Amino acid sequence: MKALNEMELTFESRSTNESFARSAVAAFIVQLDPTIGELNDIRTAVSEAVTNCIVHAYKDEIGIISVNVRIMPENSVIIRIRDKGCGIEDIQQAMEPLFTTAHGDERAGLGFAVMQSFTDKLTVRSKPGKGTTVTLKKTLSRRLSDG
Amino acid sequence: MLKSNYSLEEGVLTVRLSGEIDHHSARTVREETDTLIQQKRPHELRLDFSSVTFMDSSGIGLIMGRYRIMGLFGGYLRVVNVPEGLEKLMILSGLGALKVIERQGEARESA
Ligand SMILES: Nc1ncnc2c1ncn2[C@@H]1O[C@H](COP(=O)(O)OP(=O)(O)OP(=O)(O)O)[C@@H](O)[C@H]1O
Ligand SMILES: [Mg+2]
Numbered sequence: 185m186k187a188l189n190e191m192e193l194t195f196e197s198r199s200t201n202e203s204f205a206r207s208a209v210a211a212f213i214v215q216l217d218p219t220i221g222e223l224n225d226i227r228t229a230v231s232e233a234v235t236n237c238i239v240h241a242y243k244d245e246i247g248i249i250s251v252n253v254r255i256m257p258e259n260s261v262i263i264r265i266r267d268k269g270c271g272i273e274d275i276q277q278a279m280e281p282l283f284t285t286a287h288g289d290e291r292a293g294l295g296f297a298v299m300q301s302f303t304d305k306l307t308v309r310s311k312p313g314k315g316t317t318v319t320l321k322k323t324l325s326r327r328l329s330d331g
Numbered sequence: 332m333l334k335s336n337y338s339l340e341e342g343v344l345t346v347r348l349s350g351e352i353d354h355h356s357a358r359t360v361r362e363e364t365d366t367l368i369q370q371k372r373p374h375e376l377r378l379d380f381s382s383v384t385f386m387d388s389s390g391i392g393l394i395m396g397r398y399r400i401m402g403l404f405g406g407y408l409r410v411v412n413v414p415e416g417l418e419k420l421m422i423l424s425g426l427g428a429l430k431v432i433e434r435q436g437e438a439r440e441s442a
Contacts, residue, residue, distance in 0.1 A: 199355035203332075206385075224385070224416055231387040235354045290361070290392040294424055298388055301423055 187254035187262075189215070194250045197242040197267070199235075205251055206230040212253050213261055218324050225302040226263070226322060232295040233265040233318045239286060241269025241316055260304075260323040268315035275308050335360045337367060344373035349382030352390040361393055365400060374406045381412035381435060390417075391424040398429060409433065 191212050195201045206227040213226060230251070237249045252264045272278045278285075279300075284293035300306045303322040310316040333356035336347040346364055350356065368376065376397055383390075394410055401408045411433045413421060421432055 199353075202353045202355050203351060220416070225419075227385060228387050228420065231353055231385075235387065235389065239354060290396040292388045292391040292395060292424065294388040294391055297423060298420065302419075 185256055187256055189255040190253065192250060192252045194248055197238045197245075197247045197249050197269075199238055201249070202231055202234055202238065205234045205249070209251060209253055209263060213255075216255060216259060216261065216324050222322070222324050226261070226320075229299045229302045229320050229322075230263060230265070232298050233263075233320070236295055236318075237265065237267040237269060237316070239289070239291070241267040241271075243270065245269075258323065259326055260321060263320045263322075264317060265320075266315065266317045271312040271314050272308070272310040272316055273312055275310055279308065332356070333360060335363065337363070339367070339371055339373060342374045343377055344368065344371060344375070345377045345379060347379040347382070349384075351385035352383060352393065353385070353387055354389040357389045357393045361396065364397060368397075368400055368404065372404060372406075376401050376406065376408045378408070378410045379412050380410060380414065380417065383414065383417065386417050386420060388420075388424070391420070391426065394426060394431075398431060407431075412436075 193205065193208055209230045210223050210227050234249060247267060247269055250266045254262045256262055277283055279296040281297040282293040284291045299320060303320040305321040307319040333348060333350040333352055338345050344367055348360065398408045408431050410431050412435045413432055414435055421427065426432055
């Protein structure tokens with residue numbers, strides 16, 4: 185399906201960019217007239233995915249993160265967050281609630297669970313040594329104002 | 332941006348947070364709070380979330396870590412004035428089971 189509008193961001197895996205990334209995505213999505221709740225869901229899910237790139241994918245290095253957002257027909261949005269970091273050995277295990285490989289860091293192991301429940305669809309593709317791509321899809325409620 | 336304000340009164344250390352809690356911003360608050368816990372040994376740590384406008388799972392990690400530390404020192408934790416917008420995440424995290432979360436306006440007066 186063809187996107188109605190699209191944007192892409194690339195930035196370094198510095199933790200100050202966590203708030204930049206979620207705010208930029210939210211600002212782009214405002215054109216769909218989301219509810220405050222929907223916008224907050226998207227900000228939270230993006231924050232989880234981007235933080236994972238910074239904390240896990242590029243653990244001891246600075247790498248490049250790219251975030252691509254597509255506005256699709258039927259009021260839905262597809263967000264793809266990609267890194268070229270360490271990758272994930274066992275995706276299924278990584279996605280289990282409370283699973284974390286960063287015990288000393290006060291990570292709750294909830295990032296994927298949050299992405300899953302705050303969006304409609306979560307897809308994770310990863311190759312050890314190559315990187316990880318997380319895709320989030322969310323359909324927004326249609327509101328009365330048909331802008 | 333996350334700002335924090337600390338006050339200690341009758342053994343209760345209150346940390347008022349305002350702004351957005353993420354992996355980046357949680358770090359300073361965590362370090363400052365833990366230093367104060369170790370120095371002042373409060374019997375209660377009260378995290379006031381009334382002005383928190385955003386939080387992701389890093390906030391859950393922040394709460395769970397402080398819960399553990401207060402337990403180690405024989406004290407307890409209360410997370411008060413949690414705004415409606417953060418409830419979904421709090422519920423998902425299972426933090427409800429720890430009985431430390433109080434919603435906005437749910438003033439449970441301490442004795
Ligand atoms: N982009 C990534 N690159 C490499 N490993 C990842 C990536 N994203 C997640 N992981 C792995 O999956 C695990 C689970 O991720 P998840 O976000 O659910 O929890 P967490 O990041 O450990 O904790 P939290 O998100 O609650 O702070 C991580 O501990 C890490 O091992
Ligand atoms: Mg995570």
